[in-house]
Amino acid sequence: MISGQLRPPAFSNETRGAARACLDALDEAERRQARHATSPFRAIAAIADSLDGDRPLSDRISIVRANLRQHDSHEARLDAMSGSTLQSAWPLWFKSDRQTFEKPLLYLFGSETLDRLRMLSFESAGRGILCNDAETRPSMWCKGVQPALPLWLASHPDCTPYDPASAAEARAILRSALQALYVEHKAGFYYLATHDDTHVDDGPLCRSDAEGAISGMYRLRLKPDVNTNGNSETTPQVRLCGAGMALQQVLHAASLLSRDWGGAAEVWSCPSYTRLAREGRAAARWNMLHPQSPPQRPHIARCLGDSTTPVIAVTGYAQHIAEQIAPFAPARFLALGAKPLRGTAGADFPGAQWITVIALKALVDDGALSAQTLEAALRAYTLM
Known part of the structure; x- marks a missing residue:
């Protein structure tokens, strides 16, 4: 019997340590970069690239890129065999090592259907930060998704959905999700709809505005x-x-x-x-x-x-x-x-x-x- 192995890895202090390391790495990246991404889609992609490119840190996090639209940054890395990057979250839950701890999960995907989103939330055991870039593709649906999808998001008690307007909002929300899910060990998952529009003024958010965006x-x-x-x-x-x-x-x-x-x-x-x-x-x-x-x-x-x-x-x-x-x-x-x-x-x-x-x-x-x-x-x- 292997049913005992089909559980998500256990939350532990190693989980908290990995999340804090991610937050520290993002702080350092913010200080180093003279220019920041100018849309929510590019901000999330840049964060994934930054965390994935940090070799010591990449072993402590899981970044899933499923049908992620290629952005024009020369730093884009979509090699599914490198570092922590996967094309599906499913392998994360079939670890034979019982000492494996729950790693922060950043799941980047693009889908307009509710069935696909439900499958992804099942794959990730209802955990993680799910970022949907469906809005960056042509679609007959509002925001690139079928009407049932936002209804499901709004009614799902374990999902906290966001629709950030700017890259600065997306960064603040993602940081809050890391803190809530993997430092404070709150239940559920976060969902971010990411668009690639750059018209909204993307000046840095002060602390009170960032807290307001999260709330x-x-x-x-x-x-x-x-x-x-x-x-x-x-x-x-x-x-x-x-x-x-x-x-x-x-x-x-x-x-x-x-x-x-x-x-x-x-x-x-x-x-x-x-x-x-x-x-x-x-x-x-x-x-x-x-x-x-x-x-x-x-x-x-x-x-x-x-x-x-x-x-x-x-x-x-x-x-x-x-x-x-x-x-x-x-x-x-x-x-x-x-x-x-x-x-x-x-x-x-x-x-x-x-x-x-x-x-x-x-x-x-x-x-x-x-x-x-x-x-x-x-x-x-x-x-x-």
């Missing part, structure tokens, strides 16, 4: 063309939230709102609507069961406070992914998402002009703007 959202600094001209108390204001590639359209919409219609937008990057919603539900349950204790405030409540400013949340997935945070928005809330274009590659994503119009509609409904302004915007953007 699900953080406020971006307002751009020079998003201002109130010194009249913040009388200028109509909205809060625009965006995840992944959708954040670029949100930033453009904020600019249009200021330039064309005299409004102001507070822009938030939301790498994980799902994490925000889960924490919100958990806090609401705890508060219900502990009525005499000080109430817990989830991260989204600390971010949005009690303001009556309308909130518009945008995602590159279907609308219901952003709608998860609706119960925790203190004011008028609207969610926007993409729709697949049937029969052809691509999806219908909310554009900057449409986001602007939705923001104006929220302000009209709140009595902050006249309906004539909304009609003028619809005509100016030829949306009516």
